Amino acid sequence: MCEGVQRLVFDPQQAILLAKLDPANIVGFTAMHPQTVYSQDTAVVAIDKDLLKVKSGQQTETAIWLGGCNPFATYTMQVADLKGTGAIGFEFTDAQNTERFQVFTKFAAGRFTDVILKITRNNAVVLEKSISTNPLPVPSKNSELILQLFGSGLNFLVKDTGLPVNVAQANFNQTLDLRQQEVLHTFQARLLFLLNDGEVSIRNAQSAITTGLGQADIRVITHKDGSPYLDRGRLWYTLSIRGRALDHHLQGVFSLSPSAFDLKLEGIIVFDRQDGLLRNEISSHIFYDDDEKVWRGFTTGFSFAANPKTEKKQIWAIESKTDPRFGFSIMKAKPTNIIGDIEDSHIIYDAAVKKWHMLTCENQNGYKAIILESNKWDGAYKRIAGPVKENSTGTSMQRIGNKWYCFSGSAERKIFIYTYPNLQPAGTLNMDLPPWDAKAGTRVWPNIVTLPDGYPVKYVALMMDRYNYPSLQGPNWTYGALYLYHGSDKPGLKNTR
Template sequence: MKQRILAILLLSIYHLTASGQKKPDEINFVRQGVQRMIFEENQSIPLARLEPANIIGISAMHPAQHRLKNRSDITIDKNRLVLTSKEKSETAIWFGGFNPFATYTIDLDALSGEGEIGFEFAGNGEQVLMTVNVKDNVLNDVQFKTSLAAAKSIMVKQQEPVNIRGKIILQMLGSGLVLYHHSTGLPKVIGQVDFDMNMDLRAKDRIHTFQSNLFVRLTNGQAIINRADMALTTGMGLADIRPITCENGDPYLDQGRLWYTMSIRGRALPHHIQGVFSMNPTVFDVKLEGIILFDRNDGLLRNEVASHIFYDRRTATWRGITTGFSAYANPGKEKKQLLAVESKRDPRFGFSVMNAAPFGVVGDIEDPHILYDQAAKKWRILTCVNQDGYKAVVLESDHWNKGYNQVAGPVKHNSTGTSITKINGRYYCFSGSSEREIFIYTYPDLKEAGTLKMDLPPWDSTANTRVWPNVVQMPEGYPFRFVSLMMDRYNYPGMKGPNWTYGAIYLYHGY
């Protein structure tokens, strides 16, 4: 009996040792699920709402301003807000504060006659007006106007007439916007514009003082509105997926969930928003938890993305590195660079702001992953530098937020979504690429160590393959030892001009 127990123990030790020696290129990743989040209502984080069914005392809850001599009649009928006017009228109905990174939605039952409906953002004598021009429920135009400029059409032409009944979705993106209409199928892009930076809506004084109004202009017509909402949303695509970690690179497991930063996609490079999501790694329940903005102490809140956020347990501080894509909102005036970010407050939930500062890593550099290497007593960043295409490099410093020098790389392969992961007690570097492979490198010297095995990668023969690997090793007790959450690079249809609006998210378990 003793010999049998000893044999079992020796066999268990052998298997544990063999398992511990498994290399990343020997792990088999099997796809578990895929989903594309498109303005998911059950994921929205509410900021404000105008809900006619629950209004008692509309003059106090949602006061109206009548801008012309003729005043529209405002009533609530069958749980709908009804505005009626036989002559030209302009009405602004208050329903919330202002957030230039939120999604605004009007659920429109009908607009008969001639008129416009949309949103007004106003304060301190300034105004921004975003409306759709409608005649008997058919879309004629999309108009954008500010205090500094006359109204202009920003309509994206449609192949067929658009019956405007349904949802009008305004995705505010800091330095621009996209307007959608949704009745059935995918929401359709019907308008888009970049803002005049002479009236920067990211300015903190405007965020603090502007109000959001439901705006209706009628010319012998009637508008019937089911509700209006202002919320933080998933947008129509997610990308740049990276686990939130501890300072040494270990995944930050909290409440039984992994935590991720993802870029909530907008349109072009300066229009994305840094989202925070969580997921129980044993299932596929990805959940929007909040968004993070970044304050460089210049009066603006910036929507940087492709961040790596970590919790520094030694100082009880949330820190990280982000990529300064907001520089593209002011081309020629600002430089793209990496930024060091920090917050004492937990930034994972709701609407959060982290302090941000340059630290000397300037240029076409992106996708940073930072960790503190306890053995080397060094801070190290794995990132991508555009040197005849993006290539992975390792930077090193004695300090988390200054004094970095390049110590490895560039690698020869195209690189994207660079990350450092501990596999069976040893750090490895991972990178997506344009070569239909996810490359594995040794740490910290970036020697090639194989490629990732996947049964169904997040691309096909027609798709761009520069994805983010995000391999995480789970503690003992999970039904699998590795999990990876990746995205594809299929852009959202209907955008005009530069378009970085991918993608769907893919879950893999590694065995």
């Protein structure tokens, strides 16, 4: 039974603050937010009636320090007023200002006119181009600029009323890869003002970990036996925070009270393959190994899409001695023998046979569920069941009563149930309001969780729909809204054999 639905689009109540410029609460402005002047002339910068005002009658370029640079964060600026001619935006630089990454929107006569990406390497401009993809809305007194970074690409949006409109996008890792660990450790984030007889008023600005455009790939965090990791009375999930295409998403961590729909963003995780880059992989299953006191799991290497000529898609084994659920976390990643077009992995340790079993999807004329087996959690793995006949996605294993079952979304407008570990057909899931309609895709993640005694329901399922976010160009996997279901043994399982 469906209990509720919500879509989190840069939800300000969910944002995890990294840095902030709040003119109404600044004392000692030059110390809190020092300026860098790149031009011969200097703009006038002041705090006036809770606004940051930057004004110049000459051609000036001024940057005002916001905080550290996190290449997987969202940067926002609320614009109260624009006068004259110029540009405003964000820049990310090293301490010597020899490496500069700038994204800014030009304006003239009170209107935004273009969005520019400019990259400087070793004091030389190596890229400067328009990245606009849609007409820019006319700014108002409540316009907000939103720069969504994901290491190898960006979205630039403008919000006034209603949903933010994506007005520019770019991929840039071939020129300057912000996923380099050096960027996280040495770059700074600044507000950028390029004025030519212009004036800008800013209400506030910040960098934060956000919910992005949508959420998908929902997987409960578990113990190694497959039981849900309940902590503080809450379920814990990995959800992908959506940006645009394959390499533009982030691995988010959310929590949820099983008897409510109070989904809360807790943090994001990136992955270190020991190659100097921080990877924004997704479709992860994380489990806590109570015996070894360590967090482990698997993630799908979607970041290969940033360098498809030199990297292959594969499943990576991930591990962390530190709890990765909160804030900004980095998990170590190492390769497995699971290489190819495989995704959506879910693992349990089956104590009855003393084996690790992984349910996953392999592209064999369409994604199909298979089960792999290993003596060790991190491999090597070999196939023991599958592929199934039906299209598969979001595969997961769950105990229903005293038996384990395998669940899979599909393109066939059904959620399929299979036996464990043989993957024989066992029925389909009976749902009153599935997370799709006649226009929506149906390759959702079933994500069914069995709760212990003491909760008002026996089963909880958090699923997503596959409606993409409007106004983006090109490849676009920005679904979806989130649907909460409560379930019971009957009539939840419908026998279709």
